[in-house]
Amino acid sequence: MLWGAATGALELRATDGGFRISGAFPYGQETELAPGRSERIEARAFAARIDAEGDIHLLSGHDYAKPLASRQAGTLQITDTGEAVQIEAEIAGGTSWAADFLAAHKAGLIRGLSPGFRVSPGGERIERSGNGVVRSIRRAELFELSAVTRPAYSAAQIEARCWAAETVKRLTDHPLKRWRL
Numbered sequence: 001m002l003w004g005a006a007t008g009a010l011e012l013r014a015t016d017g018g019f020r021i022s023g024a025f026p027y028g029q030e031t032e033l034a035p036g037r038s039e040r041i042e043a044r045a046f047a048a049r050i051d052a053e054g055d056i057h058l059l060s061g062h063d064y065a066k067p068l069a070s071r072q073a074g075t076l077q078i079t080d081t082g083e084a085v086q087i088e089a090e091i092a093g094g095t096s097w098a099a100d101f102l103a104a105h106k107a108g109l110i111r112g113l114s115p116g117f118r119v120s121p122g123g124e125r126i127e128r129s130g131n132g133v134v135r136s137i138r139r140a141e142l143f144e145l146s147a148v149t150r151p152a153y154s155a156a157q158i159e160a161r162c163w164a165a166e167t168v169k170r171l172t173d174h175p176l177k178r179w180r181l
Contacts, residue, residue, distance in 0.1 A: 018092040019102060021058070021069075023113055025085035025145070033152055036132030043082050046117065046142035050080045057144040058089045062116055066097035068147070085115075087145060101147060109149060116144040 013020045030040040049056070058076050060066040069075035069089035077088045091098055104110045123139030 018090060018094075018098075021087070021089040021091060023087050025087070025113065025115065027082075027084060030134065031152060032132075038129065038132060038134045039137065039152075040134060041137045041140075044080055045123070045137050045140050046085055046115070047080045048120075048139065049141045049143075050078050050085065056142055058087070058091075059116075059144050059146045060097050060101045061148055062114065062144070062146045063097075064144070066095075066101075068098055068101060085142075085145075105147070110147050112148040112150055114146050114148045114152060115142055116146060117142045 013022075027041055027043040027045065030038050032038045053071065055070055055072040056076065056078055057064070057067050057071075058069040060068055068091050071078065075090040075092075079086045091102070093099055093102055101110060117137075117140040119137060120139040120141060123137065125136045125138060127134050127136070
């Protein structure tokens, strides 16, 4: 399975029973993952799995031992608009890893959103571009989205908000110049 990220924003809001996260994962953004090696996730690349309404998780740091929400549990809603993947999630905060995620986010340490996916057979195109290559993901199975410290795509970020009248703080983003297998 590959992990990457795309440009987008993730908002965190306090609610009575926990926290609500909403965000968008825009398609079509190209990023350099390593020198001479770029990637772009094309529009509706994740649509088949999202439309099938299979279980997809929201995790802390791509760790299935640290789930924050899931479609099966009814705490994660995912919509594919063709321009972006949009998510809404409820985080109850009743687990140690959810509390750790919330504390790290509040401290400004968790700044990115990253998807975990597997490229479908024939779902990618690799082309030469200048002195490197660009991998275009056309079809992939989305298994999870994760809140991460450093996303692969430089514009992926987390934005914190509360329902109470408070200052909204947009966190800076940092590139992660690799993908993992």
